[in-house]
Amino acid sequence: MKPLVVGNWKMHGTESEAPTLARQIRRGMRALHGVEVVLAPPFTALTAVQKVIKGSSVHLAAQDVHWEAEGAFTGEVSPKMLKEAGCRFVIIGHSERRHLFHESDQTVAKKMLAALGAGLQPILCVGETWEERRKGETTRVIARQLRVALKGLGKSDIKKIEIAYEPVWAIGTGRNATAAQASAVHQRIRGFLKRLVGQERAASCRILYGGSVKPDNAGGLSLAAEVNGLLVGGASLKARDFLAIVRCCNPISL
Numbered sequence: 001m002k003p004l005v006v007g008n009w010k011m012h013g014t015e016s017e018a019p020t021l022a023r024q025i026r027r028g029m030r031a032l033h034g035v036e037v038v039l040a041p042p043f044t045a046l047t048a049v050q051k052v053i054k055g056s057s058v059h060l061a062a063q064d065v066h067w068e069a070e071g072a073f074t075g076e077v078s079p080k081m082l083k084e085a086g087c088r089f090v091i092i093g094h095s096e097r098r099h100l101f102h103e104s105d106q107t108v109a110k111k112m113l114a115a116l117g118a119g120l121q122p123i124l125c126v127g128e129t130w131e132e133r134r135k136g137e138t139t140r141v142i143a144r145q146l147r148v149a150l151k152g153l154g155k156s157d158i159k160k161i162e163i164a165y166e167p168v169w170a171i172g173t174g175r176n177a178t179a180a181q182a183s184a185v186h187q188r189i190r191g192f193l194k195r196l197v198g199q200e201r202a203a204s205c206r207i208l209y210g211g212s213v214k215p216d217n218a219g220g221l222s223l224a225a226e227v228n229g230l231l232v233g234g235a236s237l238k239a240r241d242f243l244a245i246v247r248c249c250n251p252i253s254l
């Protein structure tokens with residue numbers, strides 16, 4: 001399967017600033033064919049970035065979505081609005097949403113259903129805190145997050161979903177999981193998916209690693225067993241770093 005690299009720009013880049021970075025990445029991607037790239041700018045920059053990447057191999061994602069189609073939900077953005085802005089993907093359940101904005105597993109599940117219903121491909125984030133890892137609860141936490149998020153979806157929906165394993169302790173901390181740590185959790189996620197939807201469907205789902213990915217650790221992480229791509233936060237804000245990370249995931253350039 002083609003590796004996927006997602007750049008999560010978080011709350012960085014205005015409508016006038018974001019196209020410059022998108023243009024640099026689009027240009028750099030001309031030489032890279034074996035990898036799929038997705039950019040997730042803030043809501044207000046989606047349309048401007050879409051104009052830049054249209055017709056290229058770079059796709060657009062939103063960082064979040066509401067589960068209702070429309071209504072009295074001040075500050076929220078619906079799946080249809082994202083579709084119309086040109087999004088193919090949407091990040092759901094990012095740890096910053098779960099922890100800073102108290103999103104529950106149930107909220108994540110509603111967003112998953114709504115996104116798929118609108119034809120968006122969810123990038124579902126799961127991951128444990130340091131305290132949970134320390135207590136040996138990593139597998140239990142991730143299994144719970146997956147069980148709730150995927151409940152109610154059809155078995156074939158799994159093909160439209162990307163899963164990102166993002167240990168909370170590694171996000172924005174400069175302290176990445178080792179390739180062995182990432183691989184161990186990815187293998188457990190794959191096993192969970194196999195039990196849920198069967199071997200063949202489970203094999204079609206990409207499992208990305210995210211958490212302090214940088215050009216100097218991307219090679220090792222991307223080659224780890226069951227790691228099918230990377231979700232990059234901080235390092236996706238510099239085209240040079242991001243493209244170096246993409247290159248690490250490109251089997252053709254190895």
Ligand code: PEP
Nearest residue numbers: 171172210211212233234
């Ligand atoms: C993220 O935002 O999902 C992320 C992994 O951030 P960082 O790469 O900065 O740790």
